[in-house]
Amino acid sequence: MKIGELAKQAGCPVETVRYYEREGLLPAAVRDQANNYRRYDHSHVERLTFIRRCRALDMTHGEIRALLQARVEPDASCESINELIDAHLQHVQARMAELQALERQLIDLRGQCLAARATRDCGILRELDQPGDVAWRGPATPASHLGGSRCGHEESPLLPHKHA
Template identity: 50%
Template sequence: MRIGELAKITGIEVETLRYYERVGLVQLPARQTNGYRAYGQDAIERANFIRHCRTLDMGLGDIKRLLDFTSKPDADCLDVNHLLDEHLARVRAKLQSLRTLEKQLARLRTQCDTGHRAADCGILQDLVAAAHGEACACHPSDANTGLSKRKAHE
């Protein structure tokens, strides 16, 4: 099958598949007599593996390492466990960061009720104040942290 068919079957864009070939995640297939690449079932399985790993927010480097393990069925999977533990730690850190962002946005949202003109909007006033290095609802402790005004709002 050609790359367009592979893209349709796997749900991966053609350009993305070509990129995966360039970085070594998908093997370059043999060429047909007309010069077109001929992908087989193994390309479908590999592309689906990559797509699934990407839905788990895994980076291409980690996916490459996992693919290497799939080609060594007798290898110890301790490194696979370690790789997943590292990824899980990154996901947990991202979740904590998102929770903090949610709290900051919720605090900011309390600065304005509906029905005001933009000139009277507490949210906009707070964001403008923060741009000037002043404490704001989304970072209320900035005024007390001793951090430089610029660093507190980066």
């Protein structure tokens, strides 16, 4: 099958297929001698679907590589897989706690301006202008294995997530 059909079966853009090939997560396709088109088979569909499921769980490329490696060692212990998921779960829980703290801070900030008024009298702007400790605003970068927050462009062909 051609790249467009693979992308369609996996439910992703063609650029995502190319991106995962460049990243080494998806094996390169055989090129057709007649027209140099990439040719994929069912194993590519299965692997790409697996990768996309992992990405939907916000796993890094490194985590995905570890899981892909485990798939080719069917007689090995799955202890490392359990540890990987446990660690990933801890990161997700930490991010959730950070987001809950952020929510509380935003609720408190919103409480500084309960009525529409001139911006010179806006309690939110006044609070944000206060010098001093900014710790209440939370950490500059989340304590996450991703090293930063999600950008909202999952699987974007222009701005793909590159994780270790």
